[in-house]
Amino acid sequence: MKTINNFLSYTSTGLYCAAGDFYVDPRKAVNKTLISHAHGDHATPNSGTIYCTPSTKQIMGRRYKNYLRSKFIEINYRESFQLNDVKITFYPAGHMLGSAQIMMEHEGIRYLYTGDFKLQYDHSCEAIEFVETDYLITETTFAHPDHQHPDPQNEIEKLNEITGQNILIGAYSIGKAQRVTKLATAHCSKKRVLIHNEIIRFHEVYEQAGVNLGNWESYRLQEFKAEDNCIYVMPPIWFNRFSKNNKVYKVFATGWKKSFYRSDSLLHISDHADWNDLLKMIEHTKPKYIFTLHGDGTHLKNYFEGKEIDVTILN
Ligand SMILES: [Zn+2]
Ligand SMILES: [Zn+2]
Numbered sequence: 350m351k352t353i354n355n356f357l358s359y360t361s362t363g364l365y366c367a368a369g370d371f372y373v374d375p376r377k378a379v380n381k382t383l384i385s386h387a388h389g390d391h392a393t394p395n396s397g398t399i400y401c402t403p404s405t406k407q408i409m410g411r412r413y414k415n416y417l418r419s420k421f422i423e424i425n426y427r428e429s430f431q432l433n434d435v436k437i438t439f440y441p442a443g444h445m446l447g448s449a450q451i452m453m454e455h456e457g458i459r460y461l462y463t464g465d466f467k468l469q470y471d472h473s474c475e476a477i478e479f480v481e482t483d484y485l486i487t488e489t490t491f492a493h494p495d496h497q498h499p500d501p502q503n504e505i506e507k508l509n510e511i512t513g514q515n516i517l518i519g520a521y522s523i524g525k526a527q528r529v530t531k532l533a534t535a536h537c538s539k540k541r542v543l544i545h546n547e548i549i550r551f552h553e554v555y556e557q558a559g560v561n562l563g564n565w566e567s568y569r570l571q572e573f574k575a576e577d578n579c580i581y582v583m584p585p586i587w588f589n590r591f592s593k594n595n596k597v598y599k600v601f602a603t604g605w606k607k608s609f610y611r612s613d614s615l616l617h618i619s620d621h622a623d624w625n626d627l628l629k630m631i632e633h634t635k636p637k638y639i640f641t642l643h644g645d646g647t648h649l650k651n652y653f654e655g656k657e658i659d660v661t662i663l664n
Contacts, residue, residue: 353663354458356455359642362376362379363375363376369435370433372396373462378393380396380397381397381398381400383399385442385449385464386445387409387523391465392405394419398421400422400424402439402448403447404446404447411550411551424437426449427440436453438451439451439452440477441476441478442463442477443471443476444464444467445524446527446555447475448474448475450463458484459483460484461480462486466487466488468630472535473530473555474528482634484639485631485640486640487630487631488642489643489646490622490643491623491627492646492648498618501528501618502536504616505533507616508600508616514596516598516600517583517588517597518581519583519589519599519601519608519612520616521584522584525618526548526584527551527552530544530565531560531562534565537580540579543565543566543572545568546568547584568581588610599612600612601615602616604617637657638659638660638661639660641660646662
């Protein structure tokens with residue numbers, strides 16, 4: 350089994366810390382876990398005790414509704430707590446509302462788990478904070494020099510060139526949909542921004558947390574049909590149902606260069622660091638050792654070959 354300095358081990362369930370007897374973003378329910386953010390690949394429901402930010406708890410509550418049996422312990426950013434002799438602190442990760450990087454300190458050594466993160470501005474969530482560390486455990490979703498995310502404002506403004514036709518945006522309901530809403534209400538001011546019912550409950554969590562998503566409205570079919578200047582934000586499954594509808598202009602919001610769904614064009618907006626931002630993250634956090642998770646760490650490993658930072662691919 351791969352370990353990070355014998356402090357964290359990479360098990361089939363996920364990262365486990367024996368000293369503190371907890372997991373970090375495990376794949377299945379466990380006794381005790383830290384959760385970085387509310388996306389499904391990190392926030393498995395029904396662990397015994399979950400330590401996470403208040404917003405992550407709120408979103409998980411909406412998402413899993415009556416299924417949640419966990420005991421939640423809310424952790425605010427920058428407020429340290431102990432599990433055995435491990436000191437834990439959450440810092441904003443800039444990925445979505447409530448997303449956290451997790452700093453774990455043990456025997457004078459710092460271990461920073463990034464969760465998913467981005468450096469690009471996003472006014473729908475807390476901006477990332479840089480913390481120096483000895484060990485950096487980072488996601489590598491877009492860790493390839495070919496990945497350079499464009500400016501999100503330029504991306505959303507392209508939609509202003511489409512006139513006389515309603516626009517559908519396919520976007521994941523949590524995180525992406527709120528970022529897109531914020532961008533659209535701010536930069537497509539001549540258009541009405543309509544939101545699918547399944548997304549609204551997450552918009553509400555954001556707004557209760559004090560994020561102003563701008564002037565959006567609930568979608569209503571009759572109004573949509575009577576108009577031709579609407580932007581309608583909907584979850585991917587619903588977006589897919591419009592694949593053969595030629596009356597509307599379809600864009601899918603993704604950081605990938607290809608959409609998994611049929612669309613007329615892409616709204617190239619990513620909530621993960623691209624290659625340059627990953628390098629910047631490393632520059633700011635100054636680790637001596639890097640461990641990679643999620644995605645492919647090969648390019649990062651090659652990049653640091655022969656340099657002072659040691660890179661290990663975990664997954
Ligand atoms: Zn995520
Ligand atoms: Zn993820």
